[in-house]
Amino acid sequence: MYLFITQLSLFDIILSTDILPNLLHITLYDGCTMSLAGCIIQFSFFAHAEASECFLLTVMSYDRYLAICKPLHYNSIINQSICIKLVILIWLLGFKMTLVNSISLCSLYYCGPNIIYHFFCDYLQILELSCADTSWIHIQTYLVGLICVIAPFMIIVISYICIVITILKIKSITGRKKAFTTCSSHLTVVCIFYGTLIAVYMFPTKGQLDILSKVLSLFYTVMTPLLNPIIYTFRNKDFKKAIEKIKS
Template sequence: MRMEKQLKMEISNMTSIMEFVLLGFSDIPNSQWILFGIFLVIYLTILMCNSIIILITSIDPVLQTPMYFFLNNFSLLEICYVTATVPRMLMDLLTQKGIISLVACAAQMCFVITFGSSECLLLTVMAYDRYVAICNPLHYPLVMNHKICVQLAIASWVSGVPVVIGQTCQIFSLPFCGSNRINHFFCDIPPVLKLACGDIYLNEIELYVAAVVFIMVPCLLIIVSYGKIIANILKISSASGRAKAFSTCSSHLIVVVLFYGTATITYLQPKPNQSEGTGKVISLFYTVLIPTLNPIIYTLRNKDIMVALRKLLSQL
């Protein structure tokens, strides 16, 4: 009788969880309003800076080149990417509740991973664009024509969608029992999987495979591209020519190192070595802090963008 009652309770626990609680930064309760103010300013800064880049690269005739077309797409992706996490985080800091339904959690996970994988692919496309521009300048207008650029951009945006939707559906078809408290500020795959009951080995394998496909493979392609770019730049006899070539690539390379470095630690680190607190901090870097730095890196290190910005400000 007791065993039957216990079994019923276990089944009830497995099926009754219809919402999660995002703990966020509840471990520092006295700083909720300070964090709300900081993240609100950061979010508005990301929106404003990326919107300015989109505007400038869309209207300035000088910036109608493949490099700035991809930068335009990248800025739009950044806005989508941070919007998938930060508004929810701000609401949780404001209400101090953090309650999120299974459907909302699944939707957030799907959007975050989709936009993140799209960024990985778009950064690879941007590296390829710089490779063609520097290593094959005579063929550049032919290879990177407008049609090819549009196709590459669309491929970057949509290639990961079927994989991410399938993976999200599989994760949320798992039974969740026991605790419903996610020690994170958004529904990321690793902390959600920790709450699942049953065998999650297949889901972990799928996570590693997806991480290899969307993080490691693009990263290796970028390394190869930049290896050839650097080798080609070193052959330039003029010091000013070398400096100009490096300046067009350095911004992109900095962004790649920051984004891929933190994403690799999060999704490819062995499970026993993962700390929830450390994972939260690293996630904060690639979801909030790096998107804040990206527009600054691209604008301050790019003369064309700065000239276009001054022109726009003078017109206003």
Template sequence: MASCHLSLSDLLISTNILPNMLGTFLLGKEIITYCGCMTQFYFFSGTTVAECFLLSIMSYDRYLAICNPLRYSSIMNMMFCVNLSVCPWLFSFTFNLLAVLPVSEFDFCADNIIDHFYCDLFPLQKLSCSDTSFVELEIFVFSLPIFILPCGFIILTYAYILHTTFKIPSTAGKQKAFSTCSSHLLVVGTFYGTLIAKYMIPSKGHSLLMNKIVSLLHTVFTPLFNPIIYSLRNQDIRTALQKLSQIQ
């Protein structure tokens, strides 16, 4: 179930950003309203926060499957799965107001051209004529539990998974355990790599061009990369690809 919500998160990130971006690049539609900008920033930030928790839930699912397989069915019952899937969305979009409301109070008294392909924190800070240092510090402090705690939880669960995997006597069992976790680790690496580069490094530590590149990776390539990773784990899809390569 968490994988379905992860796919939904990737879909929301892309559909929130790409239509306006394509309209700018292809049709020259370069205007976005103030309310539209704040709405885009809110949904993008909320979906990103939800994905942080969804990835940690998926790591817990793999921890139970490998470290406590006999108790997996009793713990991961339907009601518990629904709660684990719904709570990240409720929490993220509620907690995200703490980031969006201060940004909405920025004063934009000079240039109104956003040097970016969507409304994000860093270009809005550059555009504002207000003192944004307090808001930047506030968002950085609030981002620590949102980003670091799920990431730390993932590292902890995989430490237990590795410890359990190395105790498996058969080579086939070890390979199966590593195969179960490899796709999730790739997704976690790409997601948190771009996220840390965008938000955990202070704005003075990177240029706007670098921020655009990382944002493109986060909003386009990461959602595109995730389905490919999980699809290649599906035996039916691998069999179909093998048959297709043999035909060609």
């Protein structure tokens, strides 16, 4: 689990480094200028971090499923070799999905407006700058979203349904509490990350909901990387001892 949390921290660092400096510049100077190539590069790093985090959260949910639902088989299924292979697969899948979208953006012809009303170069905002027909790219986007977001989310939901059923079968209250705390941190991160991610791309982005879309985007680009370390350190014994020393 700590190996997966390390990877989660790396994706959060990539996301924060990609988004925050430009966001601070926009806030201080009421906008900024960026080349088209720079915009696509920013999107590529953003997309890689987000897609990889979707796959990582799915693997972490499967890890929690095995730990709670099949504890006797856990050590035989999840070992160091398997974990390293899963991490490599996550990075490769995230890179492959990002590469597909980035190549599509580079193949378009841009001659229209050159202003993005957002605090970072998101996929749909870049598409609006193109003068070419982007209908085929929207279909491609749905397919990529199905692989990167919907399929992982469904696996997470199924995993937690099995986890909840297993926890409810535990007779002792102490056993239920212990089993629930095992996956509480991961469940909190999943709710924040997927809740805002799905909300942004399900709500319309025109008119008065533009501001709402930007606010929700802040959650999965800025707030989630900020909250993840805090959420996962709440159950860390050394962290609790440090807090107790500060209070005393």
